[in-house]
Amino acid sequence: MKTFSSLKDIERQAAASPSAGGGTKKYFSLKDGDSYRIRFRQELTEDSDNYDSDRGAAVSIDVITSPINWKWKVASTAGSDKHGYRCWASERSKSDSKWKPRAHLLVNVAVEIEPGQWEARVVDTTFNQRHIGLTLIEYAKEFGTITDRYYKYSRTGSGASDTNYNLIPLEVSDETDDISDLPLHDLDNMYLSLSYDEQEAYLTTGERTSSPGDAW
Secondary structure, eight states: OBOOSSHHHHHHHHHHSOOOOOOOOSSOOOOTTOEEEEEESSBSSTTSTTOOTTTOBOEEEEEEEOSSOTTOEEEOOTTOTTTTTOOHHHHHTTTOGGGOOEEEEEEEEEEEEETTEEEEEEEEEESSTTSSHHHHHHHHHHHSOSSSEEEEEEEEOSSTTTOEEEEEEEEEOOOOHHHHTSOOOOGGGSSOOOOHHHHHHHHHHSOOOSOTTOOO
């Protein structure tokens, strides 16, 4: 898990991240034709104009999605001291690129699920051209912030090859109390983190022996 101190840092992450297919978002998922008004609760980086240290910033997590079953996902442990800097899928990816970890960008948002009714969710996106990670970077560079306005977030398509996510900036306005009062989700625990010895079994069969509460 990592945060970014500047947009240059996040752009380097995006440039280094290979393209990835679409997938179901944790907490906030869109179906074909869905469109919602949302508001970002956190900035992308700590040097953003409206950065709030109490809220923190978006985080990037390298995620392994099993090519056998896309529902089997874990956080890469290649950069984790706790796990001895070893990751089964990262090692496997040297001979089979389908196992390569992909960078996911996680950020807290408020979603208007019904007119005037807001809920706390998390947008989980990638730097794939079909997703909104790169678009968010461009808006952050253009506006100096992503938390000063509403956005329209929508999806078209239902398959990996035809799905696209779109993000359109809307009106600039202050955050209302019904949004400010919403809780923030813990981004550090969005993805399961398994010990090296358990990773192969889970990613190839979906079976695990550790507690479901284990996380990054």
